[in-house]
Amino acid sequence: MCLSANPPAQASDNGGGDRTVEALDAAFDDAFARYAPPGLAVGVIVDGEVRYARTRGELVAGGGQGIDRATLFKIASNSKAMTAALLARLVDQGKLDWTDPVVKHLPDFRMHDAWVTREMQVRDLLIHNSGLGAGAGDLMLWPEPNLFTRADVIRGLRYLKPAYSFRSRYAYDNTLYIVAGEVAAAAGGAPYDVLLRRELFEPLGMSRCQAGEWRRDEAGNVAQPHARGEGGRQVVVRADDEVIPDVPMMAAGGIRCSLDDMLAWVRMWLQPERFGLDADGRPWLSQRQREDAWKTHMPMPLSRRMRDWDDSHFSAYGHGWRLTDVDGTWKVSHTGTLSGMYSAVTLLPQKDTGFVLLINGNADELRTVLTQVLVKHFTRPDDPSLTVAHYAALLAAERAESADVAQSSTPEEARTRASVRDAAGFLGRYRDPWFGEVSICAEGEGVGFRAMKSPKLHGAVMRSGERLLVDWHELGADAQAWLTFTTPATGPARLTMAKVDPEADFSYDYEDLAFERIGDCPAP
Known part of the structure; x- marks a missing residue:
């Protein structure tokens, strides 16, 4: 990978600035060498001054x-x-209050439960206490690009069934921050x-x-x-x-x-x-x-x-x-x-210190390790053992422990492309009330899954033993989803989905989808 020139770090001269720069340079260099991101930017504020600012890498690798x-x-x-x-600025300006009902500013706002709709306040939009499961509705936000609008997201919330009682526990969400942005606009x-x-x-x-x-x-x-x-x-x-x-x-x-x-x-x-x-x-x-x-x-x-x-x-x-x-x-x-x-x-407010990491690559471990070393530089400055190598080793041990658990599970079945003949009983168009329409129809010699409002959710339907899954054309294996079709005694056929990898990102919130068949596939 071609790298840009590595500009010198910048530091103030007070309070041991040179020692700070030396230590942070060592951590930056170790992390960059170990994880080789396309680009990395790191900055540190101490006592109101930029004690350290360094960048390396490229906008586009190579x-x-x-x-x-x-x-x-x-x-x-x-x-x-x-x-x-x-x-908060708008609260200071007297334009809203944290205890305002959301419907005061967005009259069409609805949650699945009418009581929650009435009781949800502006502050509730920010603190992940809605009762929705983690990542509920995120398929309206990504993968990008898609065709959903803010209005679609807000309208879709009324169809998302809660996983917990309102205000009873923490579960991270994104969709209510979309509502928060629209409350600010209103x-x-x-x-x-x-x-x-x-x-x-x-x-x-x-x-x-x-x-x-x-x-x-x-x-x-x-x-x-x-x-x-x-x-x-x-x-x-x-x-x-x-x-x-x-x-x-x-x-x-x-x-x-x-x-x-x-x-x-x-x-x-x-x-x-x-x-x-x-x-x-x-x-x-x-x-x-x-x-x-x-x-x-x-x-x-x-x-x-x-x-x-x-x-x-x-x-x-x-x-x-x-x-x-x-x-x-x-x-x-x-x-x-x-x-x-x-x-x-x-931020470490009691030490008047804060830092920022920005990375243009998939870099969870790099972010974890380097952030940890930066924190420890200020919370345990006399312990030289808390290095990039130290925390990388701890993460490796965690992975090994997880791998041991995974190896004890049932081996994965071989996967083959589902044929049109195999899929004759479930081909058609399906609709979920918040996500919209998908088609499961013939594509070439096999069967394809296509979401109308989310073009990246397009993939091949595969057989894995007795089960069906969709293997997306443009997303990684971690995003694959099981497909389960049922035919009730009355009413249309139904489709539900679930993550193939239970540990996959919660934003693949397939479990919140409940499709019903609405028609046949379009004529070829």
Whole structure:
């Protein structure tokens, strides 16, 4: 892989800056060598100053255009804190209240249960307590591009059956952040992206951030997402067209920003008295709204890894932020994950420290390891053993343990393409009330599955023993889905789906689909 020149890290001279740069350079180099991402950008804020900022790699692997501090990356779910902060600005301006019923601002909003519809408040949209299962409705957001609109997403919520009682437990969702963005638009009197630029990007000097529809070449310097291809080579996946559309998922995970933009965002949160003032010298957010953003609104599960690695004692969700303790100090953070793009924002408020990672590749382990080393540099600075190699070894041990469990399961059946004759009993068009229409029809010598509103969900129907599954043409094996057809005594035939890999990303929320047959396949 061709790499751009590696520019020197930047540091301030106070407070042991040289030692910090040396340690962070070592971690950056080790992580880059071990995981070889297409591009990586890392920045660290200490005491209100950029103590470290470094980039390496390319916009497109092998393309020769280097990543720099102005390069735009998808920040994915780190968009959520920005949506929450936008709503907080509107609360400060008296345009809404956290306890407002959602239907006050969006009269057509409906959840599956009428009581939940009535009782759901604006604050509930941000804290993953709706009762929906994790990732419910995400198939309306990705894979991208698709033909769903924000109106489709909001309308679809009424058909998603809850998995739990309202406000009873944490389950991560994206769709209600889409609703939150539309509440902001209704209360603020302008589209979400217009409000975001006016209320957040411009006053905070985040001049490169993009939301809504924009043109790739006008913005310039845009990192493209990558995945591993043959031989481990980094290849672009879902490359941007010239026009970047205003996608429905914008408020949940569709914003793009540069490293410098994200460092401005972090600095504002850490030192609001210096960097959180508007043009008139007034606080960009009131103290009350800052406190609400980092307040425990919904308890989260405390993982074994958090206990073992960080000696954590609590885990919770605020307004667009995850909250926990690490080695006796408070941590406020979030990650962002989209196919081919990873981000992380971590704040240690009691140490006046924060850092940002932006990566244009599928890089879960890189993000985990490097974030952990950065945290430990500030929470356990006297322990030189907490290196990239150390945490990579711990992850390898976790994988080995998981592999041992997997090997004890039933071996996978051989898979063959389902024939039209084999599939004669279930060919046809099917419809789900929130996802829309799909067809399961003859394609060449076999059978294909095609979703009308989600073109990437197009694949071959396969037989695996006595079961059927769909193998998508443009998605990885982790996205494969079982197909189960039933014929009730009365009424149309039905189709349900489930992940082949139970550990696959929850955004493949096939289990929420309930199709009914609506007609025959179109004539050839």
